[in-house]
Amino acid sequence: MHACNTFGNESIAMERDIENSDDVKLMVDSFYKKVNEDDLLGPIFNDLVKIHWESHLLIMYGFWNNILFSTGEYSGRPFQKHAPLPINDLHFERWLALFNKNLDELFVGEKTELVRFRAKTIGAIFSGKLSQLRNYKQ
Numbered sequence: 001m002h003a004c005n006t007f008g009n010e011s012i013a014m015e016r017d018i019e020n021s022d023d024v025k026l027m028v029d030s031f032y033k034k035v036n037e038d039d040l041l042g043p044i045f046n047d048l049v050k051i052h053w054e055s056h057l058l059i060m061y062g063f064w065n066n067i068l069f070s071t072g073e074y075s076g077r078p079f080q081k082h083a084p085l086p087i088n089d090l091h092f093e094r095w096l097a098l099f100n101k102n103l104d105e106l107f108v109g110e111k112t113e114l115v116r117f118r119a120k121t122i123g124a125i126f127s128g129k130l131s132q133l134r135n136y137k138q
Contacts, residue, residue, distance in 0.1 A: 018111040023107065024061055035095070036053075040090070041091065044085060063078075068115065092126065095123060
């Protein structure tokens with residue numbers, strides 16, 4: 001499997017795994033660029049939450065660095081921030097599709113597959129918890 005990253009007219013084949021915090025930064029920045037431009041997810045981040053991108057990205061660097069390299073950079077409770085949002089399975093499916101597309105464009109390898117697995121698991125857990133929470137409130 002080859003991963004490709006296109007910058008301008010130039011296509012750069014990326015045939016390596018996520019190796020360090022610079023790679024995590026690239027993964028996070030390019031993913032959230034896609035999210036920001038997405039017609040379903042972008043409005044949640046930009047219009048509803050009015051997210052401060054710089055601080056959010058710093059949190060995400062720490063989150064993924066901790067998952068991949070056990071850095072201890074992240075110790076938050078992310079579900080609580082997502083619980084009040086008007087999001088559902090469709091949002092999680094889009095999030096995961098963009099996430100996987102982004103990974104496919106950038107990296108290939110064991111750490112990449114770990115990130116892919118963790119993202120899928122996180123999405124499923126959040127989606128399930130939100131469904132339970134909303135069904136309980138009805």
